[in-house]
Amino acid sequence: MDRYDGLARAFVGLADTLVADFDVIELAQQLVDSAVELLPVDAAGIVLSDSDGNFQALASSSEQTHLLELFQVQQGSGPCLLAHLTGEPVIVEDLRTDNDRWPDFAARAVHYGFLSVQALPMRLRTERVGALNLLRVIAGPLSTSDIAIGQALADVATIGIVHQRIAMQSDVVNQQLQTALNTRAIIEQAKGVLAERGATDVDSAFNALRAYARSSNKRLADVARAVVDGADTTAILNRD
Known part of the structure; x- marks a missing residue:
């Protein structure tokens, strides 16, 4: 390419x-x-x-x-x-x-x-x-x-x-952006959880999190929140 x-x-x-x-x-x-x-x-x-x-x-x-x-x-x-x-x-x-x-x-x-x-x-x-x-x-x-x-x-x-x-109304967009920034904190927590469970580094954990979100057609924020809330992470960590 x-x-x-x-x-x-x-x-x-x-x-x-x-x-x-x-x-x-x-x-x-x-x-x-x-x-x-x-x-x-x-x-x-x-x-x-x-x-x-x-x-x-x-x-x-x-x-x-x-x-x-x-x-x-x-x-x-x-x-x-x-x-x-x-x-x-x-x-x-x-x-x-x-x-x-x-x-x-x-x-x-x-x-x-x-x-x-x-x-x-x-x-x-x-x-x-x-x-x-x-x-x-x-x-x-x-x-x-x-x-x-x-x-x-x-x-x-x-x-x-x-x-x-x-x-959109400016207050709605501001809320959307603020929500995205707040979501970043959840993603950081999820990276830590996956890194610990998978005995890997946080970069690899994030790549696995993002790859799973894409392959399952789910929002990254939703997958991260599920991980933080205690969901089974086997499918995320064991992707080929």
Whole structure:
């Protein structure tokens, strides 16, 4: 599969998540997966702003990435938050040397093995809903074309969220987004449960959870909630 085919699949996949039952969690995870698949990056994550202007780590490609997103949220600063604030890409070519703005974030990212970061705003005109964080284990910026592809992916996801706000009463959409953010906490709990029961790492646990949800045509949030509530997880953990 060449890159053009990959891009076509990514955009179709993102569009598919907007049809009928809109699922912000799945939309965000699809964006993260597409970014890692199509761009020369090693990890990706999304920070989303909720209805009150607070930030939440919504999706990530790995547990370390998720922890980095949480760290930015807890610190109230970082590349993702700045990208959301300004509506412009934030590029840190080498976290070992360009660490004046966010020394604690830079130190933690380097500890996890990441040497560069590119944060892209999720925005439509003047409206911004969050940011896409792209991490690499090597120093240096992404190419102009790679940045453009990453921004296009982020923009498609943003359009889906913003258009939902237009199509529905704003309070209903805000509740939907808030519910998605709250659901993320349930998913994190479910990952922990599956990791413990399956004696595996949390990334593998999440992949199994998501694969089962897709194969059984169930919402990821519903499957995660069932796991947390004590449902039998044999079918999730023993998938081929």
